[in-house]
Amino acid sequence: MKRVLAAFLVFSCLLVPAWAEDSGARFSDLSGQVEVRPDADEEAWSFAKLDMPLNVDDHVKTAERSSAILSFADMTTFVMKPESEIVLSSPAAKDSQIKLLAGNLWVNVKKMVKDGTMDIEMSQAVAGIKGTNITCQSNIDEDRISVLRGVAEVLIRESQEKITVNEGEELVVKKGGKTEKSEIDIEAEKKKWDEELSKMGANFELEEVPGIIQGLLQSEAENFTAIIDDFKALLALGQVPLEDAQEFIKSAERFTGVIMEDLLILGAMRMKIDKTLGGGGLSPSQLTQVAGYQKMVADAQVKIQGYQMEIAKMMKTKFKTDSGAGSEEIGQLQAELTAALEPVENILREVSANPAGLSQDWFAEALDQCTIALQELDMLSQEVQSFLDANPSSLPAQNMLKQIAAKQSQISNLLKDLAVVEIDGSMLTELQDIDDTMSDAILLLNKQIESYNTTVSGADAEKRLSASLSIMRDFSKSRRLYTNAQRLYDSTMRATAGQKFKTAEQEEMESIFDRIQNTYQQIGIGADLLESRLNDLESQLSQFLNSGK
Structure with missing residues (x-):
């Protein structure tokens, strides 16, 4: 009986790899202590390795002062901050899922697929993203979804309500389903991830270079083709709807962000290849092979930089837009907004450059200017809202209202920063x-x-x-x-x-x-x-x- 049981256990162990389904994800960088385990065994944690396969439902967690970068074949990237845990819930198909159990996750879905999404499941919400760069933070009490590029559709688990989170917005979902949406500073949010993102593309084997570059260029070409088609379609129109022109600019800006990240990956490749060539010890055939890789990377950089320049040219194009009713009134309100913000912008430039040596009288005057600006913004907000009530489809008015709200939040924070103790x-x-x-x-x-x-x-x-x-x-x-x-x-x-x-x-x-x-x-x-x-x-x-x- 013992022999039969032992044989059965051995047979079961041998079957496990056959049952496991590849998630399509692989580590592209590991820093510190990163561990992986199958979903079925909570005790089977093992140290992560760059070349290890990652199966569906595998758990990945980072320890304190540790991070990990995972990539799919289409160069979709996940970056995990310290003390985070995810579950690779499905294979790399059109409708993929990642569970964020705890911690912080940076997600960049580069491929702008038309019929698929990437869902990030959290404790309180599910973020559906497509061609989007977002950050997600989850703990037992709340989830945070910040959109750095593109749009995310967030499903609230408790109420089953769907909320759209646009670029430059953050949605906080608290336990019980209560939500709070606010504007964010995209550049400030990006800086929080500088340390982890600097490692992107830093770990790879030289023989992987052709495959990585092929996948990267294929994704870039598809994105660029889609933008070119949209651009030509807009040029063919005699009068371009303002909403369509603004949406094209957003798409072009998103693709520019993707290009910058891809160039970061290629830069890391180039450094490793140059170091290998300069290190010596290569046979003539190896030298030829590595030099070939170097040329591949250089050609890819030139190609992608070409996309970058073409996109920049397209973004400078001034379409003949139908600005719609009330454009003159909106223009006047925009001019008033610019005038109201000018003193605040001067203050921001002063304190961001070098605030040392500014007198307490300067701070007192700055506080007065910010207070006045808030009062003016409050009146402007009411005027824009009145215009929007009469013209509910006016996108410029909607955008201006968001801009005013963001500036009000920024100035309120600035007032706290400018408060100083006066010395007699x-x-x-x-x-x-x-x-x-x-x-x-x-x-x-x-x-x-x-x-x-x-x-x-x-x-x-x-x-x-x-x-x-x-x-x-x-x-x-x-x-x-x-x-x-x-x-x-x-x-x-x-x-x-x-x-x-x-x-x-x-x-x-x-x-x-x-x-x-x-x-x-x-x-x-x-x-x-x-x-x-x-x-x-x-x-x-x-x-x-x-x-x-």
């Missing part, structure tokens, strides 16, 4: 007086000690004691001054703890207090030496007085 001028004057007094005190201390060493040291004990006590009194005065300066400085710095920027006055206060601190330390060194001598003197004086009794 009398406080700086007081600190400066203390600095001057203590600078004089150290000069006096040095003279007194020098006099003590050369003159008083040879006198009798009473004179020596009197001179020492005089020096110590002067030091006590300096210590009181320092304590007062420290109190003023600490109370101010505690109040500024949450500030994003420092004012010129705060920087001046720090500079003055640093000088006071350094001066006090110098005084302290001399006083410590003198105090040691004073203790010795007191002992001698005590013996002198006792001997006279």
Whole structure:
């Protein structure tokens, strides 16, 4: 019976690989501790390897300070941040699914298929994406979907409601189905992924170069052909609907983003190939092969850069658009919006360049300008909404309303950043007086000690004691001054703890207090030496007085 059971177990183990279905995904980069396990065995975690096959329903997780990049054959890419876990739910078909169990995931579906989607399943929602670049974050309490390029259709599990999330928007889905949509800064969101994305295309075997480049160029050609067809169709129209022209620009911008990522992959390939050629040790046949790979990469870069230039030209084309009713009114509202935002844009440029050295008066004026801008935006928003009520299909009005909402959010955050603690001028004057007094005190201390060493040291004990006590009194005065300066400085710095920027006055206060601190330390060194001598003197004086009794 035991032999039969053992044979059955062996037979079952041998069958497992045959039952497993390839997901089509492969690791293109691994950093730190990344593990994989089959769905059926929660304990069967094994360390990930670049060349390992990944089957349907396999779990992939990253540990702390670890990341992973996975790619499908069509160059669709998934980037996992530390402490994330996904499940490869289906093979690389038209309707593919990835489950994000926890953590952060960056997804770039490059192939703009017409009849397929990639679904990202999370705890509270399912994000359906097509030709889109999004980031997803999931935990037990909420999901976050941020769209960096394209559009995502999000299904809320609790209510079965579908919500469209456009480029530059983020949808938060909380436990129970409550949703919150807001505008995001796309460039700021991208920066959060710089470290992980810099590894894209960094790991590959040289013999894989032809296949990778072929898949990449095929995807690029399909995307470029689709955009060219749309462009020609628009040119053939006498009057182009404004919505169609704007949608074409969005598609072109999305493809530009794809091109930039592909060039990043090719750049990583080129660096590895150049390093291999420069390392030596290759046989003549290997040199020929690797040089061939180098040419493939160079040709692909030229080809894709050609797409990039053509797309740039198309995006500069000015179509004859039918702007629709109310275009003059919308133009006037847009001009008012630009005028209202101009002071804010100047402030943003100032603080982003180098906010050091800006006075508290500048910050106060900036706060006033931002407050006024918010009031103007609020009135503009009401005007645009009124126009939209009368013209519900006006895309320019819809876009302007979104732009106003995004700017209102940005200015509200800017108001928090610009809030600074004002330092009274009398406080700086007081600190400066203390600095001057203590600078004089150290000069006096040095003279007194020098006099003590050369003159008083040879006198009798009473004179020596009197001179020492005089020096110590002067030091006590300096210590009181320092304590007062420290109190003023600490109370101010505690109040500024949450500030994003420092004012010129705060920087001046720090500079003055640093000088006071350094001066006090110098005084302290001399006083410590003198105090040691004073203790010795007191002992001698005590013996002198006792001997006279």
